[in-house]
Amino acid sequence: MRTAFYISDGTAITSEVFGHALLSLFPTKLNHVTIPFVETKERAMEVKVEIDAARSEDEGRAIVFHTFVDNDLRDIIASADAMEYDFLNYFTTPIERELGVAAVPKTHRTHSMHEKTYDSRIEAMNYALANDDGGNMKNMKDADVILVGVSRSGKTPTSLYLALQYGIKAANYPFVEEDMDNLKLPPEIKAVKEKVFGLTITPQRLSAIRNERRANSRYASTRQCRIELKEVEMLYKKERIPYLDSTHFSVEEISAKILAETGLQRHKY
Amino acid sequence: MRTAFYISDGTAITSEVFGHALLSLFPTKLNHVTIPFVETKERAMEVKVEIDAARSEDEGRAIVFHTFVDNDLRDIIASADAMEYDFLNYFTTPIERELGVAAVPKTHRTHSMHEKTYDSRIEAMNYALANDDGGNMKNMKDADVILVGVSRSGKTPTSLYLALQYGIKAANYPFVEEDMDNLKLPPEIKAVKEKVFGLTITPQRLSAIRNERRANSRYASTRQCRIELKEVEMLYKKERIPYLDSTHFSVEEISAKILAETGLQRHKY
Numbered sequence: 303m304r305t306a307f308y309i310s311d312g313t314a315i316t317s318e319v320f321g322h323a324l325l326s327l328f329p330t331k332l333n334h335v336t337i338p339f340v341e342t343k344e345r346a347m348e349v350k351v352e353i354d355a356a357r358s359e360d361e362g363r364a365i366v367f368h369t370f371v372d373n374d375l376r377d378i379i380a381s382a383d384a385m386e387y388d389f390l391n392y393f394t395t396p397i398e399r400e401l402g403v404a405a406v407p408k409t410h411r412t413h414s415m416h417e418k419t420y421d422s423r424i425e426a427m428n429y430a431l432a433n434d435d436g437g438n439m440k441n442m443k444d445a446d447v448i449l450v451g452v453s454r455s456g457k458t459p460t461s462l463y464l465a466l467q468y469g470i471k472a473a474n475y476p477f478v479e480e481d482m483d484n485l486k487l488p489p490e491i492k493a494v495k496e497k498v499f500g501l502t503i504t505p506q507r508l509s510a511i512r513n514e515r516r517a518n519s520r521y522a523s524t525r526q527c528r529i530e531l532k533e534v535e536m537l538y539k540k541e542r543i544p545y546l547d548s549t550h551f552s553v554e555e556i557s558a559k560i561l562a563e564t565g566l567q568r569h570k571y
Numbered sequence: 572m573r574t575a576f577y578i579s580d581g582t583a584i585t586s587e588v589f590g591h592a593l594l595s596l597f598p599t600k601l602n603h604v605t606i607p608f609v610e611t612k613e614r615a616m617e618v619k620v621e622i623d624a625a626r627s628e629d630e631g632r633a634i635v636f637h638t639f640v641d642n643d644l645r646d647i648i649a650s651a652d653a654m655e656y657d658f659l660n661y662f663t664t665p666i667e668r669e670l671g672v673a674a675v676p677k678t679h680r681t682h683s684m685h686e687k688t689y690d691s692r693i694e695a696m697n698y699a700l701a702n703d704d705g706g707n708m709k710n711m712k713d714a715d716v717i718l719v720g721v722s723r724s725g726k727t728p729t730s731l732y733l734a735l736q737y738g739i740k741a742a743n744y745p746f747v748e749e750d751m752d753n754l755k756l757p758p759e760i761k762a763v764k765e766k767v768f769g770l771t772i773t774p775q776r777l778s779a780i781r782n783e784r785r786a787n788s789r790y791a792s793t794r795q796c797r798i799e800l801k802e803v804e805m806l807y808k809k810e811r812i813p814y815l816d817s818t819h820f821s822v823e824e825i826s827a828k829i830l831a832e833t834g835l836q837r838h839k840y
Contacts, residue, residue: 304670313827316592323585323638324662327674336837338827365669369592385669387662393593400634400654401573405596413823420821427728434700459696462731466822552689553735554682558582558607568605 305333305356309349309368309379313413314338320389321367332365340370346378353382371407419469419569426465426472426569433473434458439490445473446566448491451501452477452530453521454511456548456556460501463553468561469569477534479526485533487541499560500538500545505531507549574602574625578618578637578648582682583607589658590636601634609639615647622651640676688738688838695734695741695838702742703727708759714742715835717760720770721746721799722790723780725817725825729770732822737830738838746803748795754802756810768829769807769814774800776818 306325308317314336325332335356340346356364364384370376380386394405426446433441435458442448447464449457449472457474464470475491491498503511505528512522520526538545544563548556561568575594577586583605594601604625609615625633633653639645649655663674695715702710704727711717716733718726718741726743733739744760760767772780774797781791789795807814813832817825830837 313823315823315827316588319585319588320658324659324666327659327663327676328666328670328672329675330670330672334837336827336830338831362669365666385665389589389658389662390593390596392661393656393658394596396654397593397597397634400631401597401599403597403599406598407596413821424728424822427731431703431727458700459693459735462696463735466728466732466735552682553693554582554584558584558605561605562607568603 303331303333304362305335305364307349307353307356307364307366307368307384308334308336309340309366309370310338311341311370311372311375312338314369315413316390317367317369321365321387324367325365340375340379343374343378346375350378350382353379353384357383422469422569423466426469427462429471430461430465430473434461436475436488439488442473442475442490442497443494444471445494445497446471447499447560447564448472448494448497449474449499449501449560450477450487450491450534450543451503451545452508452527452534454508454515455501455503456553457501459553460548460556460560463557464560467557467568470561470566477530477537479521479530482530482533485537487537495541495543498541498543499564500534500543501548501556502531502535502538502545503547504549572600572602573631574604574633576618576622576625576633576635576637576653577603577605578609578635579607580610580639580641580644581607583638584682585638585659586636590634590656593636594634609644609648612643612647615644619647619651622648622653626652691738691838692735695738696731698740699730699734699742703730705744705757708757711742711744711759711766712763713740714763714766715740716768716829716833717741717763717766718743718768718770718829719746719756719760719803719812720772720814721777721796721803723777723784724770724772725822726770728822729817729825729829732826733829736826736837739830739835746799746806748790748799751799751802754806756806764810764812767810767812768833769803769812770817770825771800771804771807771814772816773818 308314308321310317337349340349353364366384366386368379369390432438451457453476461472461474464472505524508527509522509524516522546559577583577590579586606618609618622633635653635655637648638659701707720726722745730741730743733741774793777796778791778793785791815828
């Protein structure tokens with residue numbers, strides 16, 4: 303099996319995301335190795351040796367995705383016996399021409415706490431944790447978005463992803479069995495109804511997820527799941543709450559869809 | 572101000588990460604617009620019109636980063652009056668040559684729940700939430716890593732990031748004031764000491780963070796922060812617990828450093 307390396311003088315997150323997106327187009331199985339914080343010549347030499355070694359052990363030379371600010375470090379990595387993709391630099395010159403300004407390379411330029419939105423992402427994450435699962439109804443007015451839905455419909459992971467990645471303050475509130483007889487929005491949420499976004503899911507998928515948590519319980523039964531989901535979807539329609547079915551979507555996809563539908567701005571750049 | 576667009580028939584996360592990393596090299600201020608899930612010709616035409624409109628309102632044409640699987644949709648976006656970067660496709664041919672196989676474009680190939688590691692990331696996130704702040708000492712043996720440190724030293728955001736991004740089960744345990752007289756690892760954690768990783772921070776930064784939470788409290792005083800940090804660092808040294816100073820690092824950087832130091836494998840590909 304050949305090896306794909308993701309290497310950087312920073313976190314290597316950009317190399318990982320780019321390389322992963324590119325390699326996922328191919329059916330070939332690869333061994334993946336991420337090496338962040340290659341910040342000295344000595345370390346770069348060690349990494350070059352590791353890349354070279356990957357060739358002799360494998361069925362071909364390694365594939366290397368790298369982003370370096372320091373040219374000397376980059377040159378050491380580029381001297382390894384591998385197919386190397388210096389993918390950011392490749393596009394730098396055309397952007398310089400287009401914008402009419404020179405690039406200003408900075409170490410740790412992305413994914414560092416010097417990103418101007420860093421503090422707002424951490425603040426949003428603390429908000430999401432404090433307001434998970436209806437934890438603090440009096441804070442609902444501070445939310446950018448309030449996710450509602452039955453237990454295990456994807457509210458918590460989506461709230462945390464929106465916060466950590468995009469600095470969006472997402473509260474979430476669960477509709478539980480006891481609410482179902484006369485389902486309505488709690489007054490604290492009704493007061494800021496324009497912020498509410500609903501999640502739903504198929505009874506089959508919900509039952510499977512709940513069974514992992516409490517096997518063979520009434521809570522996990524398809525019948526109970528169906529009753530709860532029907533009530534909740536009726537409420538969404540009655541209150542004209544926008545909602546989506548999370549059954550076939552990842553947290554990343556649900557988050558992107560919520561942003562697209564609500565028009566909320568990412569605090570990312 | 573010119574506009575940068577990040578467009579895709581999927582989440583557009585790859586376009587965002589790549590475009591953001593590239594544009595962060597430049598001092599130019601830009602307006603950023605992400606448009607995910609462009610899945611029909613009608614929608615692509617609307618987006619083309621939006622890109623064209625960005626030119627006339629701005630000081631130059633838009634800069635467009637896009638990833639499309641469907642060639643017809645791509646062609647519509649590419650026909651807009653903009654500088655466009657079809658950055659994944661650019662690198663596809665050389666990879667095909669290197670691997671000796673053709674690319675197999677699939678919609679929603681990345682950032683979807685069909686990624687084989689998706690379930691493990693959600694499971695890890697549920698684990699991190701259930702085992703946040705020493706929440707469940709009997710689960711410590713199931714952790715991939717146990718982060719320890721004083722209150723507000725960065726344990727919770729790092730645990731959640733490791734889980735959501737990398738599928739790593741990270742528990743965390745806080746050392747609180749009451750522990751300080753005779754600081755030691757709780758027996759449940761001592762039993763799996765090889766999994767423990769410590770965080771520390773400067774007293775000044777810790778005091779600033781705590782002051783945001785409880786202004787002018789003893790808890791937030793530099794003196795109290797200094798006492799707690801000194802005890803905790805002594806424990807790290809005595810127990811030979813690897814640790815890092817989170818003061819100048821983002822959650823992304825702390826996570827990447829922990830992975831590099833512990834050798835934990837990302838459940839990502």
